[in-house]
Amino acid sequence: MLDLFEILLTTGFWAATIRIVSPLIFGTLGELICERAGVLNLGIEGIMTIGAMAGWMWVYQGGDLWTGVLFAAIIGAIFGFLHAIFTVYLGLSQHVTGIGITLFGSSLSYFVYRMMLPSATTPPKIVPFQNYEIPFLSDLPVVGEAVFSQTPLTYLALLSVPLVWYVLQRTPVGLAVRMAGESPVAVEAQGINVLAIRTGAVMVGSAMMAVGGAFITMSAFDAFFFGMINGRGWICVALVIFASWRPGKALMGALLFAGLEAFQVRAQQVAGAQIIPYQFYLMLPYILSIVAMIIMARRAKYPHALLVPFRRGERV
């Protein structure tokens, strides 16, 4: 028992938590932006997969890392645009479209990967983002190593939390996005194009999801595997509900998850922990996601117009 507690005192645990939380932050914030505008984006799992593949492939083909991230974001935005055409402009079922985008996006990533590397048996590797120690801050005890000695993409993830909060809460664009998710009729009355706002939000959100996927192949690992995203997208959807659609709480929820993930990997090494088979440790994040949704369900304040398509001139 004491051994388990000691895990929490190691800097390695905290550094791993921050590393694991990064893709969850991108994915959760991306989903949050979409849902705040009134569009559920269940394409997240597929968009993260294609982001992971696209960014990695860009670098593998000789591009540099940052343009790879940009490339992943652009591909993500394109898939977001596809989702928006279906759900925003055509008003089709957001559930089914999202699942369709996920099926299409992940299978297309695998197809493209196999197309470009037909005979790769062991996954080829790239040189991923390296840790960058921020001067002075990285000299601090514990936090220095845990937070300020990460890869640049992790810093980007951490910075995107206040950025998304600021844009959503303090700018006219953010207000329009939130209104599009609460009362699209009111947005229309202001002379703002609801469909354009929603489309923009879904594209930006999807770009973030794709960067979250790219983090996994370009920063956490250095190769692309099949089934690599492994439900992270769905966990992000649960985290958005857990966070009551707020960026700050989303960070907290994601940290809790990443902490648990980092903890379970280390807890398995502790003497005596092998009594419980490792598969049960791996189940924890999924079980916790469901538990998190149960806890927050009663208090969940869904954006009012979530799942409701908007058609101009139609009576509500």
Place this chain on the structure above:
Amino acid sequence: MQIEPRLHVSPIRIALAPITAILATMAICSILIVWAGAPVLSSWALMFKGAIGSRFALTETLTRSTPLIFTGLAVAIAFRSKFYNIGAEGQLYCGALAVTFFGTGLITLPPYLMIPFLMLVGAVAGGAILIVPVLLKTHLRVDEVVTTLLLNFIILLMVNYLIYGPWKDPMAMGWPQAASIIDEGVIPTMLSKGRLHYGFVIAIIAAVLVWALMRFTVWGYEIKAVGLNAAAAAFSGVSINATIIRTAMISGGLAGLAGVSEVAGLKGYLTLDLSPGFGYTGIAVAMLAQLHPLAVIPAALFLSGIYVGSDAMSRAVNIPTYIADVIVGMSVLAILVSVMLTKYKIRWR
């Protein structure tokens, strides 16, 4: 761009919707074939031939369609009541787990009792796992899409644990698989050659039964009513929660049967690769069938033909087999649009 409802929805348009969707999907996926440097028309011809061109190909397509009919029905009936069960994959494995638990020697009955018994426990297991998501939806309004999806991962890890751990067959030379189903429980094959088994017939019967349920019974009427307009259904005295729970149990049971027929009919034992995503493909099947139970049969046959045919195609010309999954994903998106266009028209101005 303005979307207007059509005053008259013609049945011809509805019947043609899946065909247009399939043609559109094939046209778009032809781009991938061109990219692979293969001749487009002859590649599709190869796929067609690989799916139904020989006796062997045809029985393979029928065999592969069996779990897809079950999962397609599971999704179709659930989506009818707007209960978005995306967990057919997990429920399939639950059915497979139940069959493995009871069918590997725990109970021995004569075949005419053993096979129905295994189907029953498989269906019950598939439905039972849905109790959590459906009660969370009806009583706490937790979105069932996410819970059913997350359960898929949990169940797959459970299967992983069992067949690497306590259920691992010591006779399997180290391969991770469970013990074989006893002879009394094996669903017999239909033909002297090939793998086609009577699970296919059971799937067809299931489709007819679900159709009859939806068409002729009060339960079926309530399922449709809740899906079309829950508020109106509640106003006329239908219990929404009871209907959704009932639908979920039937849906999970059907998906569980897919696991039964794969283990007891096709493979003979449980492995981790029992289902290459039959649960997810079931969504495409149900959508192509426009959620009609009988239309699930041709839709499942079509998609299983795509899978079997694409194996043959990728052997002949150098196209990754993943093209089949791309076609499945694309067809979900295409059918959404083509069905919408039967009910609405788009006016550009």
